[in-house]
Amino acid sequence: MEPEAAKLIGAGIAAVAMAGAGVGIGNIFGSYLQGALRNPSAADGQRTNLFIGFALAEATGLFGLLISFILLFGV
Amino acid sequence: MHQFEIKRLLHIKIGGLDASFTNSSLWMVIGVICVALLLLGGSKKVIPGRLQSIGELLFEFISNMVRDTMGEDGRKFFPFIFTLFMFVLMSNMLGLVPYSFTVTSHIIVTFALAITVWLGATMYGFYKNGLGYLKLFAPSGTPMVMLPLLVVIEIISYFTRPISLSVRLFANMMAGHTMLKVFGAFVVALGWAGIAPLAVMVGFTALELLVAFLQAFVFAILSCMYINDALHPYH
Numbered sequence: 001m002e003p004e005a006a007k008l009i010g011a012g013i014a015a016v017a018m019a020g021a022g023v024g025i026g027n028i029f030g031s032y033l034q035g036a037l038r039n040p041s042a043a044d045g046q047r048t049n050l051f052i053g054f055a056l057a058e059a060t061g062l063f064g065l066l067i068s069f070i071l072l073f074g075v
Numbered sequence: 076m077h078q079f080e081i082k083r084l085l086h087i088k089i090g091g092l093d094a095s096f097t098n099s100s101l102w103m104v105i106g107v108i109c110v111a112l113l114l115l116g117g118s119k120k121v122i123p124g125r126l127q128s129i130g131e132l133l134f135e136f137i138s139n140m141v142r143d144t145m146g147e148d149g150r151k152f153f154p155f156i157f158t159l160f161m162f163v164l165m166s167n168m169l170g171l172v173p174y175s176f177t178v179t180s181h182i183i184v185t186f187a188l189a190i191t192v193w194l195g196a197t198m199y200g201f202y203k204n205g206l207g208y209l210k211l212f213a214p215s216g217t218p219m220v221m222l223p224l225l226v227v228i229e230i231i232s233y234f235t236r237p238i239s240l241s242v243r244l245f246a247n248m249m250a251g252h253t254m255l256k257v258f259g260a261f262v263v264a265l266g267w268a269g270i271a272p273l274a275v276m277v278g279f280t281a282l283e284l285l286v287a288f289l290q291a292f293v294f295a296i297l298s299c300m301y302i303n304d305a306l307h308p309y310h
Contacts, residue, residue, distance in 0.1 A: 055243065055297060065246050066246055
């Protein structure tokens with residue numbers, strides 16, 4: 001395989017990590033809405049935790065995206 | 076890509092260091108000026124106008140967040156967090172203006188911000204708690220058997236904090252702008268049928284506005300969490 005082709009394929013495979021981030025973020029916001037609709041008065045107090053969870057779930061996927069950026073533009 | 080290129084506007088060399096004034100520096104200065112105009116330039120009435128309302132809303136928003144995450148003794152960090160938030164927010168927002176430069180789409184900028192927060196929080200933690208700050212790595216109530224494993228995990232997670240903080244902001248900005256560029260190319264390539272991707276572009280630009288705000292907020296809230304660990308390490 002040519003190195004250029006291997007680089008592009010590798011970048012594509014690395015970007016698959018974002019699928020996990022998508023599942024995680026959807027899960028967090030879905031669960032938050034579920035809880036918030038059951039008990040709306042408690043929803044405001046948990047908004048901070050919501051965004052922290054969102055940030056942590058997103059970070060893991062973004063590490064994969066970073067690898068694909070490095071492969072595409074860095075190497 | 077063209078929009079991420081760094082261009083030297085003024086060539087300055089100090090010793091062997093290249094300290095040129097680049098387009099990145101220019102947009103940082105513009106960002107700071109915009110923040111100053113937004114917060115100081117407007118009228119100061121009891122009943123606020125539109126511009127004054129924006130400033131007051133942002134101030135109150137961050138003020139509440141700082142109180143929620145750090146408690147009353149975190150008030151002294153409010154100016155720092157608010158400055159950080161406004162700078163990141165304004166850089167992200169200015170990046171959405173066509174032909175502008177997104178300061179936060181370069182990892183060195185976001186990493187400099189993140190390592191400042193992390194180093195500052197670590198030094199403050201040791202200054203305030205002495206060596207007791209190391210108890211952060213051994214959460215109370217952990218069984219002795221689990222302790223060696225957990226300490227290693229906590230230390231690794233502590234040291235990846237600046238990386239994850241900077242990579243999150245950088246990757247979001249870079250990916251967002253790349254996506255807009257790709258869809259922009261569709262609009263040009265399709266000719267008159269380009270009206271369909273153009274409609275999608277309007278939606279994506281709205282989404283990018285949301286992301287720009289959300290990432291600035293997430294950056295500020297995580298900085299608060301890290302400083303909170305330094306303030307109250309016994310969780």
